[in-house]
Amino acid sequence: DTEVTQTPKHLVMGMTNKKSLKCEQHMGHRAMYWYKQKAKKPPELMFVYSYEKLSINESVPSRFSPECPNSSLLNLHLHALQPEDSALYLCASSQAQGSHTEAFFGQGTRLTVV
């Protein structure tokens, strides 16, 4: 199983809503990532968890709150988002941290903030 599963596939939320994006992998990977991708742009790293600990936070606004409950799950909690936060949110996982970061990506959650 080389799959990273993201739910939901699409999400529309108001600026006062609270929602969560979920990501799951069963490949035994110990590093998990959140990326944000705007249209016609490459993915931009937001967060990295390594062995369930937050390893990298790329100065992401606090309205995005990541959580890694266990080695297979990664959540992204959303609160008080802005319309400019509308994007494709991609989750990825890799076997370990370090240079050999062959990352497997999920299909993404298309988020629209209204």
Place this chain on the structure above:
Amino acid sequence: AQSVTQPDIHITVSEGASLELRCNYSYGATPYLFWYVQSPGQGLQLLLKYFSGDTLVQGIKGFEAEFKRSQSSFNLRKPSVHWSDAAEYFCAVVAIHGSSNTGKLIFGQGTTLQVKP
């Protein structure tokens, strides 16, 4: 700082023609390089990777890439393009983040491939 440049924003080729997508990287040490493909609204799929060894690497869907250290390049090739290859292609290099020894992917801006029938 590590960076990846994909000089071609958009490329159009005829079905059955050969393809080469360019990628140049900037990295102080031995780079770990990847090519990913993304269909519209989808996630990224790994086509191939280079860590070490043979500089010509084979990937899925008939793609190959050649690592040339002297030119800091990792160009993607395919001898005969199929209509289903139309997609966005990203070249990426792994950068190690500070003291955490955590790797993160640095992506190029991407190349949009259009295939003419």
